[in-house]
Amino acid sequence: MQAVILAAGRGRRMAPLSSVAPKPMLPVADRPLAAHVADAAVAAGADELVFVVGYGAEHVRAYFGDRYDGVPVAYAEQETQSGTADAVRAARERLDGRFAVLNGDNVFDAASVSELFAHDAAVAAHRVPDPSEYGVLSTEDGVATGIVEKPDDPPTDLANAGAYVFPESALDDLDVPASERGERELTDVLAAVVARRDVAVVATEEWRDVARPSDLLAANDRALEALEPRTEAVPPTATARGTVRVADGATVEPRARLDGPVFVADGATVGRNAVLEGPVVVGPGARIGADATVSSVVLLADAAVGADGSVRGAVVGPDCSVATGARLAGVSGETRTSAAAVVAADASLGGGLRYR
Numbered sequence: 305m306q307a308v309i310l311a312a313g314r315g316r317r318m319a320p321l322s323s324v325a326p327k328p329m330l331p332v333a334d335r336p337l338a339a340h341v342a343d344a345a346v347a348a349g350a351d352e353l354v355f356v357v358g359y360g361a362e363h364v365r366a367y368f369g370d371r372y373d374g375v376p377v378a379y380a381e382q383e384t385q386s387g388t389a390d391a392v393r394a395a396r397e398r399l400d401g402r403f404a405v406l407n408g409d410n411v412f413d414a415a416s417v418s419e420l421f422a423h424d425a426a427v428a429a430h431r432v433p434d435p436s437e438y439g440v441l442s443t444e445d446g447v448a449t450g451i452v453e454k455p456d457d458p459p460t461d462l463a464n465a466g467a468y469v470f471p472e473s474a475l476d477d478l479d480v481p482a483s484e485r486g487e488r489e490l491t492d493v494l495a496a497v498v499a500r501r502d503v504a505v506v507a508t509e510e511w512r513d514v515a516r517p518s519d520l521l522a523a524n525d526r527a528l529e530a531l532e533p534r535t536e537a538v539p540p541t542a543t544a545r546g547t548v549r550v551a552d553g554a555t556v557e558p559r560a561r562l563d564g565p566v567f568v569a570d571g572a573t574v575g576r577n578a579v580l581e582g583p584v585v586v587g588p589g590a591r592i593g594a595d596a597t598v599s600s601v602v603l604l605a606d607a608a609v610g611a612d613g614s615v616r617g618a619v620v621g622p623d624c625s626v627a628t629g630a631r632l633a634g635v636s637g638e639t640r641t642s643a644a645a646v647v648a649a650d651a652s653l654g655g656g657l658r659y660r
Contacts, residue, residue, distance in 0.1 A: 307350035310391050311408035312358030312382040317515045326360035328408035333527035338408040346373050348421040356391045358382040387487030393478040407466035411523050413510035426504040428467035430511040439464035439491045448503040453491050465511045517619045525583040528565030620647045
C-alpha cells in the first residue's frame with residue numbers, strides 16, 4: 305500500500321523556525337519530524353512513500369532521496385497550499401489502489417499506524433481534553449459515523465489524528481469544495497467515504513500535533529527517551545547520566561555534565577564544564593560554550609550558546625548565536641515545555657538579555 309505523507313505546508317505557528325525549513329523537517333531527537341512519520345509507515349508495511357511537497361521542498365527531497373529504508377520514494381508538488389484534500393489531490397495521478405495518508409507534522413504511535421494499515425478504510429483518533437481545535441469524530445461500535453471540523457460544541461472528545469486509510473474510490477472524492485476557511489479539507493473527503501461505507505476508528509495511545517515551538521520541545525522530550533544510549537565519545541572526565549546519545553563525530557570536553565535525555569549530533573561541541581539538563585538536542589555543528597547551562601532546549605544546525613550562557617525552554621534557530629553570558633528563558637508554569645522562547649535564524653542576542 306502507498307503512504308502519502310503531507311509535507312508541503314510552511315507551519316506559520318512554528319515561525320520563525322519555519323522560515324528556514326518546513327515544519328516537517330524540524331528535528332525530533334536524531335532525525336526530522338517527517339522521518340518519524342515515514343518510519344511508522346514503513347514499519348506498517350508501506351511499499352512506497354509519496355511525499356507531497358511545496359514550501360521548502362528541497363529540504364524534503366535532499367533528506368529522503370528516491371529510496372528511504374529500502375522503500376521507494378516519490379514526490380508530488382502542491383503548487384499552492386489550499387488544504388489537505390488539495391494536497392492529496394496533487395498526488396492523485398501517482399496513486400493506485402487503497403492508500404494511506406499521514407500528516408508529516410504529527411507524532412504517531414507506530415503500533416496504531418500498523419493497526420490502521422490493516423483496515424480497508426480507517427481513521428486514527430485520539431482523546432483530547434479540548435477537541436474544539438480539531439476535527440472531531442462521532443463513532444458507533446468502532447466505526448465512524450461522522451466528522452465535524454473544529455466545532456464550538458464537540459459531539460465527542462475524539463480528535464482526528466491526521467492518519468487515514470482510504471479505499472481507491474476516495475480518489476474521486478478529492479475535488480471537494482472549499483470550506484469556510486477557504487481550503488479543501490480532507491475531513492470532507494472522509495465524510496464522503498463514511499457516508500457510503502464502514503470506516504474503522506483506530507484509537508492512538510500516543511499522538512501529538514506539532515504546531516508550535518512548545519510542541520516541538522515536548523515531541524523531543526518523548527523521542528529522546530526512546531533512543532539507544534551511546535556515550536563512547538564522552539571522555540572519562542565528563543559525566544553522562546540517563547539516556548544520553550552522542551554521535552561519534554561530536555566533541556564533549558572535560559568536566560561537562562550531560563543529564564539525559566540528551567542527543568548530541570555529529571560535528572557538535574559541548575564545552576568544558578557545560579551542563580546539559582534534558583531534554584536537550586544539540587544539532588549538527590551546534591556549539592555549547594564552556595560553563596554554559598542549557599535545559600529543555602533544541603539547538604538547530606550550527607547554533608551556538610556562548611560561554612557562561614544559560615538557555616532554558618527554547619528552540620534556537622540555525623546559525624543563531626546566543627552571546628557570552630546571555631540568559632534566555634522560555635518556560636513558565638510547572639511543565640518544562642509549557643512555553644518556548646524562539647530565536648530566529650541568523651539572529652544574535654547580546655549579553656545579559658532575558659526573555660520570558
